[in-house]
Amino acid sequence: MAELTRLNRSPETIENYERDMVAFLRFFQGDFLAEEIENSLHDHRPFIDAFQDWQSVSVEAIQAFVASRMEAGIHPRTLSRNLSALRTFYQFLIEHNWAFANPAKSVKAPKQPKPLPKSLDIDLTQQLLEQPLNTWQDIRDQAMFECLYSAGLRVSELADLDLSPGLDQMSEGWVKVLGKGSKERISPLGSKAIAALQRWLSIRDEHAKGDEQAVFVNKFGNRLSVRSIQQRLDQRTLQAGLPTKMSPHRLRHACATHVLESSGDLRAVQDLLGHANLSTTQIYTKLDLQHLAKVYDTAHPRAKKSGQNK
Numbered sequence: 001m002a003e004l005t006r007l008n009r010s011p012e013t014i015e016n017y018e019r020d021m022v023a024f025l026r027f028f029q030g031d032f033l034a035e036e037i038e039n040s041l042h043d044h045r046p047f048i049d050a051f052q053d054w055q056s057v058s059v060e061a062i063q064a065f066v067a068s069r070m071e072a073g074i075h076p077r078t079l080s081r082n083l084s085a086l087r088t089f090y091q092f093l094i095e096h097n098w099a100f101a102n103p104a105k106s107v108k109a110p111k112q113p114k115p116l117p118k119s120l121d122i123d124l125t126q127q128l129l130e131q132p133l134n135t136w137q138d139i140r141d142q143a144m145f146e147c148l149y150s151a152g153l154r155v156s157e158l159a160d161l162d163l164s165p166g167l168d169q170m171s172e173g174w175v176k177v178l179g180k181g182s183k184e185r186i187s188p189l190g191s192k193a194i195a196a197l198q199r200w201l202s203i204r205d206e207h208a209k210g211d212e213q214a215v216f217v218n219k220f221g222n223r224l225s226v227r228s229i230q231q232r233l234d235q236r237t238l239q240a241g242l243p244t245k246m247s248p249h250r251l252r253h254a255c256a257t258h259v260l261e262s263s264g265d266l267r268a269v270q271d272l273l274g275h276a277n278l279s280t281t282q283i284y285t286k287l288d289l290q291h292l293a294k295v296y297d298t299a300h301p302r303a304k305k306s307g308q309n310k
Contacts, residue, residue, distance in 0.1 A: 011209075023207035026052055027065045033289055034273045057216050059103045062086065070110060080109035120244070120254040125149060129192070137219075141232050143193075144201035144216055144224075148248050149191035150302055151175050152255035154270050155248035159226045162213045170197060177274075185274040190303035229246055259300050 029051075062083075086104035093099035097180055120128075129146060133139050147153055147161075157177040161167075165176045173194065174186045189197070197215075207217055214223035229248060237246040256273055297303050 013063065016081065017085035017088065020082045021089060023069075023082065024062075024065055024086060027068060028057060028061055030055075049120060054090070054099050057103050059106060062104050062107045063208060066107060066109070075114050077112045081110070083107060083109050120246075121249055122258060123246070124242055125251075125254055125258075125301070128236060128242060128246065131236060131240055136207060137232070138217060139196075140200050140204065140207075140224075141236060143196040144194040144229060145233065145236065145251065146196040146302070147175065147189070148251040149255050150190040151187035152252045152259075153187065154179065154252060155226050155229055158216070158248070159214075159217045159224060159229060163215055164213070166215060167197070167201075179274045183274070187272060187274070188297075188300075188303070190300055192302040254299070261300060262300075 002006075022087060065126055069082065074082075083104055087102060090099055090102040091102055094102060103131065108293070129142070130147065131138070131142075133142055144158060147158055148155070150168070153161075153175075160176070160178060165174065169176065169186070170189065171194075173189050176184060176186050176190050179185050201215075204215075204217070206266060207221060208214070209217075209221035212221055212223065217222040218224045228247075233246050233248060233251075237244075259268070259272065
């Protein structure tokens with residue numbers, strides 16, 4: 001591991017890389033040693049130094065190693081480090097003419113899972129949503145942000161929302177959206193969102209082109225874009241003085257988090273968000289909607305009071 005020392009890597013990094021190399025050699029040699037190799041630093045190097053046939057390691061061997069680690073449930077971040085250790089070691093071998101190619105160079109690490117955005121607490125959410133409405137754009141924005149948080153919509157679903165069929169059931173507390181994979185779903189609306197939508201719809205026709213079907217329009221009377229929604233949310237975040245970066249997806253995530261924290265009903269939350277891995281080929285039954293409505297009314301901070309019929 002002289003190459004790592006030369007690159008001023010920390011002792012912890014060097015030790016981790018040595019463990020990675022030992023893990024690969026044990027896999028490559030396929031001889032699960034009779035005696036476990038101790039994890040101490042001084043036991044790794046003799047085992048690595050004893051192997052002299054680095055030139056025989058193929059790309060396929062590296063790929064098989066990564067696949068075996070994935071099957072064993074090793075985290076993608078660890079696998080990425082495993083490959084980094086192999087690439088660095090082979091670069092050292094090549095520089096000293098002990099190898100002529102780097103078999104790990106073309107092997108890609110599995111994608112890192114995208115972390116969920118940090119949840120926005122209820123107080124900050126209220127602070128964002130309860131701002132003065134001084135212009136017609138403020139009224140429109142209030143309806144948009146209430147929908148994102150109330151119904152847990154994706155920003156693309158919000159931008160694509162049409163007057164019909166999107167708001168056909170608004171008075172009953174539902175909004176109809178076209179989600180991923182062109183799958184239609186119905187999401188619940190709380191009383192705050194319904195009130196904000198009604199306020200916006202009462203002036204919408206003054207600002208929309210005559211043939212425009214989009215619920216939310218820009219200053220030219222055309223459908224508001226996803227990018228414009230993000231920009232308006234950025235402005236609202238500054239106006240509200242929030243100490244954090246906001247995004248439409250973060251409001252959707254806040255909706256799910258707050259309902260789940262209050263209800264503990266994961267299935268209802270998954271239905272609320274329209275996740276494809278739960279019901280990609282079926283339409284919600286009446287019972288599903290009744291159950292979702294009950295959980296939502298009880299749990300969502302800006303929902304209608306429990307007991308009201310949808």
